[in-house]
Amino acid sequence: MLSKLLKHEFRATGRIMGPLYLVLLATSLGMRVSIQVLNHADSRLLRMLGGVLAMAYVVAILGVCFAAFGLMIQRFYRSLLTDEGYLMFTLPVSVHQHIWSKLIVSTVWFLATGAAVMVSMLVMSVDGTFLPAFIQEIGYVFDAMTAYYALNGTAIVLEFAALCFLGCVAFALQFYAAMAVGYSRPNHKMAWSVAFFFLFQFAMQILGTFLLLALDESPLHHLLMNVDIHITPMLGIHIGMGIMIVGVVIYGAIFYAVTAYFLKRHLNLE
Template sequence: MLRKLMKHEFRATGRIMLPLFLILLVTSVGANFSTRGLLETDNKFLDVLGVLLVMAFAIAIVGVCVMSMVVMVQRFYKNLLQDEGYVMMTLPVSVHQHIWSKLIVSAVWFALTLVVVCLACFIMAFDVGFVHQIAAGFRELFQEICRNLSAYYAINGTAVIVEFLVMCFVGCCAMCLQFYAALAIGHSRPNHKMAWSVLSFFAIQFIMQFLGGMGIVLLDESWFHHLLLGWTDNISGMASVHLGMVAMILGEVVVGAIFYVLTTWFLKKRLNLE
């Protein structure tokens, strides 16, 4: 059933995200033409047109990044907390499956947004001579890496990449769950649900900042701080990188788990669709 929910989510969100991606890629082509010729002419009309195309490209990047988050939060709001919620909550699907379908789809769209933005920037900067220089530089770099690469660095490099991807996925889920928890809390109220949701979101942010600050103060000069200082002379730089990545992943998992519990509890016990 989770697969069916994800399929439905991809269809619903794809109607918005795919056209936005196409617009971004089209504006990147226009920005490329601008930087390759329109901005270097003496014609005022072409000069203004070139500036407008570059501005449109910058606005498109910001718009796609913002809309990727807005669409994901809006889907949770409309699908579970508005009129659709009456139907969705009657399906033979658990609340956990509803949430996970939205989290996984959101993480996929965030990753695609990053890929499309990078592709658009590459298209905007595309120049045959420039690309040949970059390719030659990467070829030399790759050959140098292959000459000096050992099993130690190969394994650790792969592990760092995997850890980074896991951290990005968990971070995206934790970020979405903050919005989900705030909306679920706000829609447990009988009136002014959106106002309560906004208030809940800012309250959550305040509590997180407060607890984070208190945690830093309490850890300073604590036994754990001294333990970490003692480790610095006994572990390698690569081990420190792995330790830091794992610590950040665990921190995001804890934060995400807290918001996940809040979201599921309010959706199960306190949801008010009236």
């Protein structure tokens, strides 16, 4: 059933994000043409046109970013917290499947938006000879790498990709948890949602500070300080990435548990 929910969500959100990506690509192409023209022109009209195209490109970037963010909130709100929620919760689907369908779709659009912005910048800023030359240089770099650096470099890229994915999931869950708690209140649900969002942020910051202070005075910290451990820079990078990934997973899991609990036990659609 999760696959059907995902299909429905991608179809509903793709109608908005797809055209926006095309607009972003069109404005980046316009920027590229205007840059090439302005390099060989001395016309006030052309400079004004170039300024308009630059503004349109910036607006397009902001548009796709805000659209991805807005859809994350709008789809969760509309499907689960309004009158439509009565219908959605009568389906033979668990609360967890509802949450994961929203999470997966929102995360995909976040990552796709980041990729679209980078592609648009590449289209805008380079000529036709850049990409082949860049690929060739990357090939030279990989040829010169030893197996040690090639494997570790690949591992770091995969770790960073996992961190980005999990970060997007945790980011969405912060808003889902605040809305789930806010809509358990009898009145002023949206105002409560905003209040709980900032309350959660404050609580997590306080919790993180106390945790760091506790670890600083813990026996484990003193043990590690007295043990002579030689860590290579590459190993240090992997350990740091692993710690960040675990931290993001714990952070997201807390908000996921809050979201699931309030949607199951305390949701007030009236």
